[in-house]
Amino acid sequence: MDNFEFESPTHFAFGRESERRTGALVKAFGGSKALLHFGGGSVKASGVYDKVVASLDEAGVGFVPLGGVRPNPREALIREGIDLVRREKIDFVLAVGGGSVIDSAKAIAFGALYEGDFRDYTFGKDCKKPPVVPAALPIGAVLTIAAAGSEGSANCIVSLEPDNLKRTITGDKLRPRFAVMNPEFTFTLPPYQTACGLVDIFAHVVERYFTPTRDVMATDELCEALMRTVVAESAVVMRDPADYPARANIMWAGTLAHNNVCGVGRAQDWASHGIEHELSALYDCAHGAGLAVVMPAWMEFVMPADVGRFARFAEKVWGVASGDPASMAKEGLARYRAWIKSLGMPTTLAELGARSEDIPLLAANLGLRDGQTLGAFRPLTTADVEAILRLCALKGNR
């Protein structure tokens, strides 16, 4: 087990009607006037927006609304938010939505306090030593989608213009002070979005689980526990979107999958996320859909690096009971692929709207240079990334 430092200080208010706690929590964490940040019309149509406003009103917390966050949150709106916060002397950033809204809120909370340009702290090409933000306004989240885990994480992903380059900003100061999590808010998600979330949650565990680090039993067991939970409950919510316990277990698993309790003490990989970010940057596809295509191909490519690890994954997560390690490993991957298909997710580049001719560009966009590699389980060169993307382009029931 590697040395680690870990903190996850977010206060989670979880369950039915937990949104009633929003105003009191903003106040408890020092907010008197909040930026109320949200996306499109769904939080208004669903009534979530009004419930949050009622809670802010009841607590006597003022707010300034800023809607319009799109998936893969854009720089222009972040800059608008930063200006608004400064102009209106806002002291708290409250996100109401999913990962993109929370990520946009985090960038605003940081950018508003930082004297320079917030781009100074974005990184992407070389994750070895990311800059860590020194400060941010307190952030809160009212979660409406179980997926990104941003409600408990220390990161945000933003799309920089004009090229939609996806870049990360990181630091424990970006962890929300609180997250309000009412699983009922996810009942009305379209099945495609629910499925994207499930694939993303699962992927956050996979990126930590496939590691070259040995002897990390506690964390390995936690990873497997959460992956089994996501798979088991996915079948329930795809059948019955209003099943409260299943929605609740998935929502909580989504937080634990990405607050890093599943990643401590070990080298993490993140190659699939890196490759996917180039896909969603170029084609603006949903992150979860991109991962559904990339991650199985990544697994196929890297499996020879540690077949035993994949055999364990097959046994513990997919219930593959017997066989030699190589055949167990393959069967586990086959079941992972079958699960993705069962969710109605895409399985090829073409289904994402991506073109095979762009593969060299996509790989080059990762910007690996001078012997740099991507990932830890099996460090990847640009040529390796191209090979993985070619696997993504293959058709058929892989």
Added chain:
Amino acid sequence: MDNFEFESPTHFAFGRESERRTGALVKAFGGSKALLHFGGGSVKASGVYDKVVASLDEAGVGFVPLGGVRPNPREALIREGIDLVRREKIDFVLAVGGGSVIDSAKAIAFGALYEGDFRDYTFGKDCKKPPVVPAALPIGAVLTIAAAGSEGSANCIVSLEPDNLKRTITGDKLRPRFAVMNPEFTFTLPPYQTACGLVDIFAHVVERYFTPTRDVMATDELCEALMRTVVAESAVVMRDPADYPARANIMWAGTLAHNNVCGVGRAQDWASHGIEHELSALYDCAHGAGLAVVMPAWMEFVMPADVGRFARFAEKVWGVASGDPASMAKEGLARYRAWIKSLGMPTTLAELGARSEDIPLLAANLGLRDGQTLGAFRPLTTADVEAILRLCALKGNR
């Protein structure tokens, strides 16, 4: 799944030489002059004390030492600590030791800020609505024993004089701001103390796992993951006390077993802890040893309330592969008992130095009155507690 609120804000610095971070962490959390609280001579003999002092010196943090904490920490020393903190204008309480030292530190950190007597906030007989401490000095911990989980928990247990009544003080303000966790510090523990810790860690999960709440898959899976980890790694450390990965997995499991991530969304039980506290109050036995005697008897007594739950415990934790639920449940309990024996722990009241004739007194000391009951999985009356204690008195290879 029940609604819940959860936070675990402690910063964990984990691994070899993590104690070098102590001074910087005290400073980062606002400390300039610390009460350096510890137990007997072991932290001095092992060199841990000197390493911590060196780190404080390097960070320019002053300190006043206060040693002498005994297992089942006593009121007199807590009062001495409170006086010392006030007199010396100390602004941080740093515990170097195991659960008793950290618990004593927590009581001091609360008592020093509270204008009244710290006993105002102790509770024990009726856990329904414990008072929550409003404030405490910041607390840090350098952990030397994997057991109590106090390094990440919101509680402390203290022994009140003159009768050594064990009472709890609770509140998120009591959670340490940081915990320094170097698994090497546990290499030199006597086997008996290692074993007590293993039983205690396992019990912290059991108290949360056996619940009447349904549909809490994520938390159930986490509980089982940690119980399997503790059992698997226990065999390693009993054989080789200096096995770093096993010590590390146990130490981290001990924190996650009790920071309540395993308890969210569900009714918890805590009857075995309640009964054990009366044992260690009367006989001053080690808490883990007391649990080793009480918890299997509690399981035997409450099993009929939900045989299916015990069958799951048998399957997921002890690998009982087949059988009808009742026989699986019994086999699971048999394997739990065998594990306790394999650790060299006591299995009867007599081995604890407890007397069967005290059973009515021990049960009465829980103070259940007017239809009050203990626990949630199977609410217990005073007569039930006596029955459990009679099971504890039985000899033989139970």
